[in-house]
Amino acid sequence: MKFYDCKTAPSPRRVRIFIHEKGVEIPVEEVDLRQKKQFDTEFIRKNPRCTVPVLELDDGEFITDTLAICSYLECRFPEPPLMGGDPVQRARVLMWYMRIVDDGFMAVAESFRNFVKGFRNKALTGQIGYPQIPDLVDRGRKRTAQFFADMDQHLANTEFVVDDVFTLADIAALVAVDFATAIKTEISDEQRNLKRWHASVSARPSAKL
Numbered sequence: 014m015k016f017y018d019c020k021t022a023p024s025p026r027r028v029r030i031f032i033h034e035k036g037v038e039i040p041v042e043e044v045d046l047r048q049k050k051q052f053d054t055e056f057i058r059k060n061p062r063c064t065v066p067v068l069e070l071d072d073g074e075f076i077t078d079t080l081a082i083c084s085y086l087e088c089r090f091p092e093p094p095l096m097g098g099d100p101v102q103r104a105r106v107l108m109w110y111m112r113i114v115d116d117g118f119m120a121v122a123e124s125f126r127n128f129v130k131g132f133r134n135k136a137l138t139g140q141i142g143y144p145q146i147p148d149l150v151d152r153g154r155k156r157t158a159q160f161f162a163d164m165d166q167h168l169a170n171t172e173f174v175v176d177d178v179f180t181l182a183d184i185a186a187l188v189a190v191d192f193a194t195a196i197k198t199e200i201s202d203e204q205r206n207l208k209r210w211h212a213s214v215s216a217r218p219s220a221k222l
């Protein structure tokens with residue numbers, strides 16, 4: 014196997030943390046997004062969507078997208094379970110993962126990608142050059158603030174995002190909250206539940222990656 018990573022990007026960080034939590038060693042190849050290596054012909058052959066993370070299997074197949082990669086790794090390396098210990102818990106993890114990516118991660122990306130100069134005419138990932146829309150900068154910020162408020166409320170009743178166990182949902186939420194610093198959004202002192210959870214998950218060795 015080989016994991017195509019980019020140390021400066023948030024999406025592959027989810028997979029980095031997942032692999033570390035599984036305690037497995039997978040060879041890594043860095044794809045420097047700042048150098049636009051995702052558009053090299055060779056990388057497009059691996060992933061025509063031009064994004065990382067990508068996992069190359071031993072038979073040469075390429076798996077793209079965090080959720081697909083993590084699902085594969087969960088089946089190959091079941092311990093410790095990071096996607097739920099039973100069918101209901103697995104459904105909860107997937108439900109929260111999707112919610113966190115849609116309402117949190119994509120909200121930050123919406124704001125970030127529409128003002129950073131490097132994303133001019135590249136406001137969305139992939140080979141088509143979509144222009145930036147300045148109005149989305151503020152909308153993304155508002156959606157991110159709402160995401161923080163929703164997570165704070167949710168975490169009042171639960172130690173981790175799903176029940177009392179660390180899962181892929183926590184990984185997705187940690188990456189989304191940390192990514193939000195790029196749009197100058199941080200957890201406020203009043204958001205005590207989110208703060209408590211963030212301190213707890215950030216203390217794990219995998220969070221340093």
Ligand SMILES: N[C@@H](CCC(=O)N[C@@H](CS)C(=O)NCC(=O)O)C(=O)O
Binds near residue numbers: 024051066080137
């Ligand atoms: N849904 C994908 C999203 C992957 C993604 O958007 N990756 C970004 C880095 S965070 C990327 O490769 N961007 C390339 C670009 O901006 O051209 C996943 O979860 O893996």
